[in-house]
Amino acid sequence: MDKQLKFETGESIEFESYIIPDDLLEEGQLRLLDTDTSIVVPVDTHIRFVVTANDVIHCFTIPSLGIKIDATPGRLNQVSALIQRTGVYYGQCSELCGINHSLMPIKLECVSISDFIE
Secondary structure (H helix, E strand, O other): OOOOOOOOOOOOOOOOOOOHHHHHHOOOOOOOEEEEEEEEEEOOEEEEEEEEEEEOEEEEEHHHOOOEEEEEEOOOOOEEEEEOOOOEEEEEEEOOOOOOOHHHHEEEEEHHHHHHHH
């Protein structure tokens, strides 16, 4: 039986995500990649990431998903993904965008549809 889950509310979700400092890392967490907030998406669902920037050119990059797209001020760029495995995927800005360039990690969690709905 095929299942289709569709979200077309036109709403956007905004949150702030910060790197976990070295002294607060727990066993198993990745230094300079783990964040306090994750992007959570459902498995086997087409996801569209729309990216932009406020100040300088950044880059939304998650190598294990094959995603690398520039976030440019004044422009909207988009990339689509269909993640077929649950898990945690890490990335980071890969542009030379400024002093805190190394402190811009991305943590994406792909969960089952039932977990996502909860």
